Amino acid sequence: MSRFAGKVALVTGASSGMGQATARQLAEEGARVFTAQRGATEFENIFADFSDPSVPEQVIVAVEEQAGQLDVLINNAGVMREGTVEETSEEDWHLQLQVNLTAPFLLTRHAMPLLKQGGGAIVNVGSIEGLGSNPRHPAYCASKAGLHGLTRAVAIDHGQDGVRCNAVAPGWIDTPLNVDFIESMEDPAAFRQQIGKIHPVRRTGMPEDVAKLICWLASDEAAFVTGQVYTIDGGRTSQLSLP
Incomplete structure (x- = not known):
């Protein structure tokens, strides 16, 4: 498959996890891939x-x-610091808003002239925490909800320019950070079984699961799709807790 032959893509935060999986799939499908983050790729x-x-x-x-040229922009880089609103410092608040929301806004703004040239696509990596919340994540939730809103606004303003903008909202994905968290548990196997039970598909997600959705949204196969936030969480947010 060569859905991205002749196209140039930029993926932020691609040294591991979902960003790395996305960059690899884009490259496998013909794109020239640039990545931007603090580490090497x-x-x-x-x-x-x-x-x-x-x-x-x-x-x-x-x-x-x-x-x-630039045809595909994937805003994936992000950061999360835990703490309630009482525990969260202004420094941590501003860091998460800057990396998770302001940076995608600025990347989109500066990339727009290039994206307009060939009818480009933007995919923002949001989170189910832009739809709900886990404990002690006020800044992270606010930033991801803002990113979902930015996605819709860009789609409305720039559809006439041939630029599409969508977002994905992943749930629990086995990124290196989450895998390390599981392995830090007293009984990792039992914890993994427990976390799997909150998903109707009875497993957590893989970075490649998200990469496939991102690449579809960035491809011409999704030419009539814009302004959408796609939840990809194994059914987690659709499942009600037992009484």
Whole structure:
């Protein structure tokens, strides 16, 4: 399959997990892939610390200078700090809003002239925590809910320019961070069985599960799809708890 032959894609936060899986699938399907994050990747890598508001413009300029075009933007980089509203410092609040919401806004703004040239696609990686909440995640939830709203706004404003914008809202995905969390439990196997039971499909998600949805949304197969937030959580948020 070569859905992205001749296209240039940028994936943020692609050193592991969902970003890495997405970058790999895009490359396998013919895209020239740039990645941007603090670590190195196997792709054309741009060092980027998205806590710095000047970085998104620098990243887009680097892609334009090296490739001359941008067809697919995947806003995946994110950060989460735990704490109730009483425990969350203003520093942690602003960091999560900056990385999870402001950076995608700035990347989108600076990328828009390039995306307009070829009828580009944007996919934002939100979260089911933009729809509900886990305990002690006020800033993270606010940032992801904001990202879902930004997705719809961009789709409305720029559909006439040939640019589509959608989002995915993953649930529990076996990223390295979550796998390490499971392994830190006293009985990892029992915890994994327990966490699996909150999903009707009886398992947690894999990064590749999310990558497949992201790549479909970014492809021409989804040409009539924009302004949507796709929940991908194994049915978790559809299942009511037992009384």
